[in-house]
Amino acid sequence: MKPAPASPLFAGPFALATLSAPDGPAFPALVTSDRQVIDLRTAFDKPELTVRSLLDRWAEALPRLHELVTETGPERRPLDEFQVHAPVTPRQVFQSGANYRQHVIDLHVAHRAPGDDRPEEERRAEAAEIMDRRAAEDLPYVFIGLPSAITGPYDDVVLPSWAEKPDWELELAAVIGRPAHRVSVEEALEHIAGYTIANDLTDRATVFRRDMPQIGTDWLRSKNAPGFTPLGPWIVPAGSIADPSDLRVTLKLNGETMQDESTQDMIFDVARMVSYASQTARLLPGDLVLTGSPAGNGMHWGRLLRDGDVMEGSVTGLGVQRTRCVAEAS
Incomplete structure (x- = not known):
């Protein structure tokens, strides 16, 4: 685990983080745009406070967080002193697939039916046309992930020995605050506390069951290894993100840009995604709604993750995560 790199942090005056001093316990923190840290346990006089319990009272806590940015009283320490x-x-992780127009079109073209000799343009x-119809008439594709797959934004990612085709999928993630x-589409954004970055790693070799193809996809095995969700x-x-439908999602592999797309390319926007998930499930404060990954995955490039690779993922206004891949010892 490494400290946050010295780079622009995020949009707005502050963000929430979970930090720790060397050999110390993790704690909820307010991080200011000038890289200063306020321990929220002290600021709220709640020794057991966590980011999730803060989100449980988000409507009450948010005005106080804005006050803390301008007050001179709370002790501030440099971000570089802490691990991120x-x-x-979260209690629950809702994941989305096939939600970027260009990505799905590329997949449709790449997987032509036998005997379909039509030109690529056709x-x-x-x-x-199918994507336009889907956006107008169909429903998002949402499935469930495990909180145990989550790891830190600068932690190493262990590639399991059984994962034959590990791949990246950088995504915008909405964090529930109410x-x-x-809830309706019109109400959905009112239930979002904020946004963060998720890299929803996937082993392409285990997405579909080989032993019994009629079962379909196996998201447990392909997506939920420990550390598979930085x-x-x-x-x-x-409130610091003007428009979640106009953010740039960029992933670099060893310095080379692999994904670089606007969230404008989403088939279903954040509000529709949250509303759809809420029609079945009860979304709780701190829960994550991952909104899908744009074109440029490893399968597209014919280049999957391997030992020593470094992924750098960014979303406009949300900062940068940087993770190194490490092969599991045999």
């Missing part, structure tokens, strides 16, 4: 962990431990136009059950570094309050 995943910003929150097949691409067909795929675009319970949401059967998260953070920060939760940036929703």
Whole structure:
């Protein structure tokens, strides 16, 4: 685990983080834009406070957080003194697939049916029409992830020995701040406390069951190994993000840009995603709603993750995460 790199942090005056001093316990922190840290346990006089318990009282806590940024009383320490962990431990993780238009069109074109000899332009136009119809008439594709897969934004990611085709999927993640059950699209954004970055790693070799193909996908095995969801570094309050539908999602592998797309390319925006998940489940404060990954995954490039690779993921206004891949010892 490494300290946060010296780079622009996030949009707005502050963000939430979970930090620790060397050999000390993790604690909830307010991080200011000038890289200063306020221990929120002290500021709220609650020794057992966590980021998740703060989100449980988000409407009450948010005005106080804004006050802390300008007050001179709270002790401040430099961010460089601390280690950065995943910003929150959620109760539930809602993940989304096939939610970026260009990505799904590319997949449609790449996986042509046997005997389909039409020009690529014709097949691409067909795929675009399908995406338009899906956005207008269909529902998002949402499934469940495990909180145990979450790791910090600068932690090493262990590639399991059984994972034959580990791949990256950088995503915008919404963090719930108010319970949401059967909320409308128009109401959905009111239930979001803020946003963070998630890299939803996937072993492509185990996405589909080989022993019994009719079962379909196996998200437990392909996506939920320990550390397969690097998260953070920060939760940036929703009020600091002008438009979640106009953010740049960029992933670099060993310095080379692999994903670089705007969230404008989403088929279903954040509000529709949260509303859809809430029609079945009760979303709780601190829960994550991952919104899908754009084009440029490893399968697209024919280059999957291996020992020593370094992934650098950024989303506009949310900072940068940097993780190194380490092969599991045999």
